[in-house]
Amino acid sequence: MDITRRDLFQIGGKLLVLASAGATLEQIVGAEAPSDAYKMAGHWWGMIIDIDKCIGCGNCVRGCSRENDVPKGYYRTWVERYQVEERKQPVVDSPDGAMNGFPPLKREDIKAFFVPKLCNHCAESPCVQVCPVGATFVSPDGVVLVDREYCLGCRYCVQACPYGCRYLHPETRTVDKCTLCYHRITRGLTTACCENCPTGARQLVDFKNPQDPVHEFLRKNKVEVLKPYMATRAKVYYKNLDGSVR
Amino acid sequence: MTIPGVDGFMYPNEVELQWGLLIVLYPYITGLVAGAFILASLERVFKVEAVRPTYRLALLTALAFLLVAPLPLQLHLGHPERSLEMYLTPHTSSAMAMFGFVYLWYLMVVLLAEIWLEYRADIVRMAQTSTGLRHTVYKALTLGSENVSPAARTIDDKVGFTITVIGIPSAFLLHGYVGFIFGSVKANPWWSTPLMPIVFLFSAMVSGIAAVLLLYVASMKLRRTPIDMPCLDTIARYLFYTFVIDFTLEMLDLVHRTYEADESFRSLDFMVHTRLMFSQVVVQIFLGTLLPLALLAATQLWRFTQARRRALYVTACSFTMVGIFAMRWNVVIGGQLFSKSFLGYTSYKVEFAAREGLLTAVALMILPLAILVVLVKLLPPWEERVISKSGS
Amino acid sequence: MIRPALVLLAGVGVFLLIRAAVVPKAFGQYGHYRPAALGLVRQHPLAYAGQARCILCHDGQAAARKAGKHARVACEACHGPLEAHANDPSIKPKLPDVADLCRRCHEKDAAKPGWFPQVATAEHSGGMKCTDCHQPHNPHL
Numbered sequence: 056m057d058i059t060r061r062d063l064f065q066i067g068g069k070l071l072v073l074a075s076a077g078a079t080l081e082q083i084v085g086a087e088a089p090s091d092a093y094k095m096a097g098h099w100w101g102m103i104i105d106i107d108k109c110i111g112c113g114n115c116v117r118g119c120s121r122e123n124d125v126p127k128g129y130y131r132t133w134v135e136r137y138q139v140e141e142r143k144q145p146v147v148d149s150p151d152g153a154m155n156g157f158p159p160l161k162r163e164d165i166k167a168f169f170v171p172k173l174c175n176h177c178a179e180s181p182c183v184q185v186c187p188v189g190a191t192f193v194s195p196d197g198v199v200l201v202d203r204e205y206c207l208g209c210r211y212c213v214q215a216c217p218y219g220c221r222y223l224h225p226e227t228r229t230v231d232k233c234t235l236c237y238h239r240i241t242r243g244l245t246t247a248c249c250e251n252c253p254t255g256a257r258q259l260v261d262f263k264n265p266q267d268p269v270h271e272f273l274r275k276n277k278v279e280v281l282k283p284y285m286a287t288r289a290k291v292y293y294k295n296l297d298g299s300v301r
Numbered sequence: 302m303t304i305p306g307v308d309g310f311m312y313p314n315e316v317e318l319q320w321g322l323l324i325v326l327y328p329y330i331t332g333l334v335a336g337a338f339i340l341a342s343l344e345r346v347f348k349v350e351a352v353r354p355t356y357r358l359a360l361l362t363a364l365a366f367l368l369v370a371p372l373p374l375q376l377h378l379g380h381p382e383r384s385l386e387m388y389l390t391p392h393t394s395s396a397m398a399m400f401g402f403v404y405l406w407y408l409m410v411v412l413l414a415e416i417w418l419e420y421r422a423d424i425v426r427m428a429q430t431s432t433g434l435r436h437t438v439y440k441a442l443t444l445g446s447e448n449v450s451p452a453a454r455t456i457d458d459k460v461g462f463t464i465t466v467i468g469i470p471s472a473f474l475l476h477g478y479v480g481f482i483f484g485s486v487k488a489n490p491w492w493s494t495p496l497m498p499i500v501f502l503f504s505a506m507v508s509g510i511a512a513v514l515l516l517y518v519a520s521m522k523l524r525r526t527p528i529d530m531p532c533l534d535t536i537a538r539y540l541f542y543t544f545v546i547d548f549t550l551e552m553l554d555l556v557h558r559t560y561e562a563d564e565s566f567r568s569l570d571f572m573v574h575t576r577l578m579f580s581q582v583v584v585q586i587f588l589g590t591l592l593p594l595a596l597l598a599a600t601q602l603w604r605f606t607q608a609r610r611r612a613l614y615v616t617a618c619s620f621t622m623v624g625i626f627a628m629r630w631n632v633v634i635g636g637q638l639f640s641k642s643f644l645g646y647t648s649y650k651v652e653f654a655a656r657e658g659l660l661t662a663v664a665l666m667i668l669p670l671a672i673l674v675v676l677v678k679l680l681p682p683w684e685e686r687v688i689s690k691s692g693s
Numbered sequence: 694m695i696r697p698a699l700v701l702l703a704g705v706g707v708f709l710l711i712r713a714a715v716v717p718k719a720f721g722q723y724g725h726y727r728p729a730a731l732g733l734v735r736q737h738p739l740a741y742a743g744q745a746r747c748i749l750c751h752d753g754q755a756a757a758r759k760a761g762k763h764a765r766v767a768c769e770a771c772h773g774p775l776e777a778h779a780n781d782p783s784i785k786p787k788l789p790d791v792a793d794l795c796r797r798c799h800e801k802d803a804a805k806p807g808w809f810p811q812v813a814t815a816e817h818s819g820g821m822k823c824t825d826c827h828q829p830h831n832p833h834l
Contacts, residue, residue: 110798110805114798118741122740122741136804137804147644148310149313155797159803167803167804168806185394185485187386187398188383188391189724190386192724195724204730207383207386209377209378209379211482214489214637217487218312219313220312222317223319237731237734238736238738238739239739244739244741247741251769301644385715388708417697444697
């Protein structure tokens with residue numbers, strides 16, 4: 056049978072309508088699909104810190120402060136400088152949390168080094184345990200966060216944290232702390248502190264990523280967490296941490 | 302760069318204290334509740350007849366203080382309007398959350414129920430004999446039941462007894478839990494000890510019993526009624542025994558810490574000798590414990606005239622009240638004055654007219670007394686006594 | 694005794710009603726918290742773009758940096774937060790003040806590790822600016 060031009064137009068027209076209907080449908084339904092490529096179950100976040108690389112410049116403190124609008128006088132991360140003399144208590148300072156680095160140390164005859172500190176994002180966090188309402192929690196990908204719309208500001212978690220990383224935000228009157236730049240790491244970026252660290256002393260790690268350098272790092276180096284006897288299963292590992300560090 | 306008020310090194314976020322004067326006040330108030338209730342239960346459950354004159358007063362005292370107890374907490378919260386969340390989504394691993402239910406249980410099922418059962422006959426009588434607003438109030442309090450037949454009264458007694466029996470461990474739980482809220486914080490070596498709930502409980506009992514004794518003496522003076530001395534002597538005796546146990550426990554904690562001398566010891570010891578010298582050594586131990594113990598022991602060992610005994614009891618109890626407050630201060634504030642790095646100390650300055658300041662604290666301590674006056678007017682503790690005195 | 698029990702039950706009833714109305718349905722989905730909190734935290738705006746974005750346009754500087762000792766130093770570590778600039782290049786970032794910037798890392802300090810290049814800047818440059826001799830992206834002389 057002959058296919059006339061008319062037939063072609065008719066079939067073409069119907070196909071066109073179908074195609075555009077399909078495309079429109081795709082727009083509506085398809086628009087929903089790629090909303091969130093980040094899957095929490097595929098990650099377990101932590102950090103590794105190499106003490107021998109930290110130069111106490113305070114870039115991390117400044118970076119964090121700008122990225123997260125940290126209120127003045129409070130610290131989501133800070134750097135401590137230790138001066139350890141034989142058979143004496145260590146002398147420690149952290150001027151404004153090392154926001155502007157440190158005044159230079161002249162003494163050459165003692166052991167001195169810098170220790171960056173932040174929330175350890177403990178897997179068995181005592182701060183989460185004591186929260187009366189569930190305003191602070193460990194996310195499915197291992198980050199300890201605060202729900203600032205739910206927090207009462209009772210500060211029980213501040214008391215329960217062995218590392219002193221929490222504070223009450225003076226404006227929101229809720230508890231605040233390092234979020235491991237959750238808003239960045241869920242977008243494939245690194246934390247503000249790691250981005251700004253000029254020597255790579257601080258590095259964000261993902262334990263669930265088989266290619267992450269953390270696996271080799273932990274296998275090849277002597278590492279420690281802060282206050283291991285607290286058994287909080289802290290996820291910030293320090294390389295070359297001196298025993299005098301509190 | 303030195304931070305004012307800080308000696309040595311504190312973690313940067315530790316410099317400012319999180320729990321201040323109001324959080325010191327809170328265990329003090331709940332302690333008075335637990336202590337007053339246990340004194341009341343002495344009569345009801347352990348049949349110590351001598352303290353009967355203070356039974357109703359002790360219950361009302363407990364209620365007055367329990368109603369005020371949540372206020373310091375509310376004033377301290379960053380968002381008091383969200384405090385209902387503790388009941389809506391309580392985190393079962395949090396002692397603070399579960400305490401909310403212990404408080405509610407104690408208030409509703411123990412204290413209010415016991416007071417209602419004890420006063421029911423009087424409430425019905427007063428509902429029937431009063432007019433106007435008072436009548437409405439009493440009618441509401443009867444909860445619709447006006448049955449005061451002997452059979453009903455027997456049931457009241459039986460149920461009241463059961464409630465008191467349940468009430469004693471509930472009172473222990475009420476204040477023991479507050480101790481646990483501190484004692485379970487492993488991050489803080491000044492707080493973290495299994496002894497904490499027990500020490501809190503016994504010091505609560507001491508302060509509660511002392512408070513009821515003082516209130517009883519004050520009430521009798523105001524009503525120009527003679528004080529029942531056997532009652533007072535019995536209360537003082539129980540206060541003495543409880544105090545001895547409390548002192549022993551606190552000394553045990555001290556000796557244990559000093560002997561074991563773990564990592565925290567040097568730092569804590571220094572703190573006690575400097576920043577807590579006045580509040581712990583002078584006020585809590587000497588004026589607040591040893592002095593009252595000596596005065597009470599003296600009354601047990603030697604004979605004194607009634608007037609002298611009264612004066613000794615009142616003095617001892619007054620110092621006790623101050624001493625137990627100092628104990629709460631030393632636990633709460635002391636626990637935040639030292640750094641968790643054990644390398645430094647900070648200071649705490651009480652503000653005067655701020656939300657968590659001295660004025661607020663004073664107002665919160667006066668408020669329960671005002672409530673007590675209202676309760677005493679509404680539910681008189683002694684009319685029945687006067688009636689039964691003339692009857693018996 | 695029934696009356697107080699009834700009062701108690703009424704109270705419990707009211708409480709349950711409030712609870713059903715106020716607590717978000719999804720509470721407890723991942724743990725004892727509101728799942729919306731995760732979204733709330735993630736909403737926070739960026740301040741730092743991350744060096745991968747800078748390199749997209751500034752490949753010349755990136756190449757120079759890669760060849761030298763500052764290879765591991767991120768762009769924004771010196772230039773400050775530049776998300777705004779990355780989104781809208783017409784927003785010109787302020788170049789950092791050289792004197793403070795270099796000194797922050799390279800001032801001699803006994804606590805800094807031995808391998809790290811550090812100088813007593815007062816003696817080192819005789820008052821000259823660091824950039825008079827050192828090119829910041831590749832500082833080797």
